[in-house]
Amino acid sequence: MARRKLLFGNWKMNKTIAESKAFAEESKKLLAFAKEKGVDIGVAPVYLSLAAVKEVNPELTVAAENCHFEDHGAFTGEIAIPMLKEIGIDWVIIGHSERRTYFAETNETCNKKLLALQAAGMTPIYCVGETLAEYEAGKTKEVVKEQVLKGLKGLSKEYMEQVVIAYEPVWSIGTGKNASKEIAQDICGFIRELVRGEFGDVADKVRILYGGSVKPENVHDYLLQKDVDGALVGGASLKVESFKQLIENI
Numbered sequence: 001m002a003r004r005k006l007l008f009g010n011w012k013m014n015k016t017i018a019e020s021k022a023f024a025e026e027s028k029k030l031l032a033f034a035k036e037k038g039v040d041i042g043v044a045p046v047y048l049s050l051a052a053v054k055e056v057n058p059e060l061t062v063a064a065e066n067c068h069f070e071d072h073g074a075f076t077g078e079i080a081i082p083m084l085k086e087i088g089i090d091w092v093i094i095g096h097s098e099r100r101t102y103f104a105e106t107n108e109t110c111n112k113k114l115l116a117l118q119a120a121g122m123t124p125i126y127c128v129g130e131t132l133a134e135y136e137a138g139k140t141k142e143v144v145k146e147q148v149l150k151g152l153k154g155l156s157k158e159y160m161e162q163v164v165i166a167y168e169p170v171w172s173i174g175t176g177k178n179a180s181k182e183i184a185q186d187i188c189g190f191i192r193e194l195v196r197g198e199f200g201d202v203a204d205k206v207r208i209l210y211g212g213s214v215k216p217e218n219v220h221d222y223l224l225q226k227d228v229d230g231a232l233v234g235g236a237s238l239k240v241e242s243f244k245q246l247i248e249n250i
């Protein structure tokens, strides 16, 4: 079964509401272009801009960059899933390495969030990846295996069909140091087999993205790999022109 290519922009803590709206306006053309090319696209703005982006371009897939696993309660500064649903958001990035590193996100909290998203029928992009020290110690597969198995624990086979996983080696994020296409294929293939081991042949439907210093110049090489179904892109997704080139070069 052919998996549709997916190109997702993670804007991180960038763009004001006004800037996000300007991108959303331009994204109408981007989306038409992506459709022509048979590529799915989406963006993840900060919470404050989610509603604005959705309003300007309701057709665009828009993800939150995080969420809480409880529906409401005493969690100062957090955003709950029903609040995202209320404004038409049905995708969420979970476990990005910056959240794991700076905000103490663990495989266990990611699992709670993924289970809550499953209950809400929303689509996650679950991020995994090893740090530089882990990479240098040859522990990539050990770390990724734990992140995948603990994070996805308890999800149903049916739900797995809509789960997106992103492999992002931490040492390659925002550093310009790309993982080679061989590494990307090796680990994305490894993740697919882990999913197969736990959930069976739905693994062939799960989209696995590579992320970390993806640019218009290298996106094609990654996408040629058989287990790489798309890219999660930070820096190069912020400008419309560069996003367009990413779509073009896929």
Ligand code: PGA
Pocket (backbone or CB within 6 Å): 010, 168, 172, 173, 174, 175, 176, 211, 212, 213, 214, 232, 233, 234, 235, 236
């Ligand atoms: P980058 O970020 O493309 O700027 O390396 C990727 C990510 O963090 O998702």
